Amino acid sequence: MTLTALNTAATPTHSFPIRVYYEDTDAGGIVYYANYLKFAERARTEMLRDAGFHHTAMMAGDGIMMAVRRVSAEYLKPARLDDALDVTTSVKGLGAATIELDQSIQRGGQELCRVAVTIACVGRDGRPARLPATLRQALSTQIQS
Incomplete structure (x- = not known):
């Protein structure tokens, strides 16, 4: 199977809800810093x-995988046990083999964490690979300035 899917109904900013569970927190009931990156990863996958x-179809059909090349996070306020969070993801740019995304983790509209991430497209051999044309086409319509 090769990449052929294109959802033209996609919105420029993708939103993904997450609930904070006990396993996400430290002894004080505050989300452990590394778990914000897990929340962001789930949201990117769902986008x-x-x-x-x-991911399975990209690997099986085209031998393409997505790997984080660069990530930075700015922690603004803590999330806590049982919080209902929303992770928004916006496409900021596309390179030959990369996707640049901005993500925001919020609780009730209040931003808790900002994540900037560059995703690299790699082949089975782990070397950079061009973004498939269908993926590029789908994401190019979503670029936020």
């Missing part, structure tokens, strides 16, 4: 899935 691009 791609909602656009019609599944």
